[in-house]
Amino acid sequence: MAPKKFLYILLSAIIVISAVSAYSEDIYKNRRQMMVEKDIKGRGIRDKKVLEVIGKVPRHLFVDEYLRGRAYEDYPLPIGEGQTISQPYVVALMTEVLRLRPTDKVLEVGTGSGYQAAVLAEIVKDVYTIEIRRGLAEKAEKRLKDMGYKNVKVKYADGYFGWEEYAPFDAIIITASANHIPPPLIKQLREGGRLIIPLGSTVYYQTLTLATKTKGELDLEQITSVAFVPMVGEVQKGR
Numbered sequence: 001m002a003p004k005k006f007l008y009i010l011l012s013a014i015i016v017i018s019a020v021s022a023y024s025e026d027i028y029k030n031r032r033q034m035m036v037e038k039d040i041k042g043r044g045i046r047d048k049k050v051l052e053v054i055g056k057v058p059r060h061l062f063v064d065e066y067l068r069g070r071a072y073e074d075y076p077l078p079i080g081e082g083q084t085i086s087q088p089y090v091v092a093l094m095t096e097v098l099r100l101r102p103t104d105k106v107l108e109v110g111t112g113s114g115y116q117a118a119v120l121a122e123i124v125k126d127v128y129t130i131e132i133r134r135g136l137a138e139k140a141e142k143r144l145k146d147m148g149y150k151n152v153k154v155k156y157a158d159g160y161f162g163w164e165e166y167a168p169f170d171a172i173i174i175t176a177s178a179n180h181i182p183p184p185l186i187k188q189l190r191e192g193g194r195l196i197i198p199l200g201s202t203v204y205y206q207t208l209t210l211a212t213k214t215k216g217e218l219d220l221e222q223i224t225s226v227a228f229v230p231m232v233g234e235v236q237k238g239r
């Protein structure tokens with residue numbers, strides 16, 4: 001093939017590919033905005049920053065390609081190893097009740113896809129997130145790095161024990177269900193800090209519970225019923 005012709009075909013291909021990808025990015029953006037209006041704002045989330053961030057973070061990039069078309073429906077989706085990326089409304093709700101400030105340092109237990117960590121990273125200064133399944137931890141760490149999140153640190157470990165090195169945290173979010181709040185996490189929460197956890201002993205539903213640390217003790221507030229995958233590891237050893 002003549003070099004000129006080859007160049008022409010190559011250039012046309014590049015133009016078509018970038019036009020198609022720009023078009024699909026636009027489609028996702030529109031769908032994301034519609035989801036924010038209908039499923040997030042529509043169900044009572046009021047925090048402006050939370051609404052802005054759910055409208056910004058590309059959830060479709062946190063699931064496998066074959067699921068991208070469903071990323072802006074208000075449902076959890078599989079992320080491998082029997083785990084799920086949470087429902088967007090629940091991510092928004094858990095983020096809202098923590099009443100985060102831009103200067104906060106937040107610990108997440110249950111990195112999963114990294115989506116919740118990205119949402120947090122858009123709002124606060126530093127995010128520390130722990131995942132007990134190595135494959136998921138590695139995938140999420142790479143994904144967050146590739147997307148340019150510099151204020152998120154991912155660790156492969158049992159989140160039951162928290163992340164002592166960076167404690168105390170202004171807020172802690174546990175995105176797997178447990179029948180009690182791990183004591184090391186209570187210890188690593190700063191005085192006046194907030195912790196949110198799906199609390200309960202059944203696999204079908206739990207009570208999303210907000211805990212505020214006051215004079216070393218926790219004040220508990222029940223928010224709503226949710227269905228999370230169970231926290232595994234140390235938390236399951238009796239008690």
Ligand code: SAH
Pocket residue numbers: 083084085086109110111112113114115116117130131132133136157158159160175176229230231232233234235
């Ligand atoms: N926040 C995630 C979804 C969480 S799904 C997201 O935005 O995609 C719950 C995750 O918690 C799973 O990935 C599961 O492997 C993890 N997990 C379960 N027990 C854990 C533990 N003890 N420590 C850390 N992660 C845990």
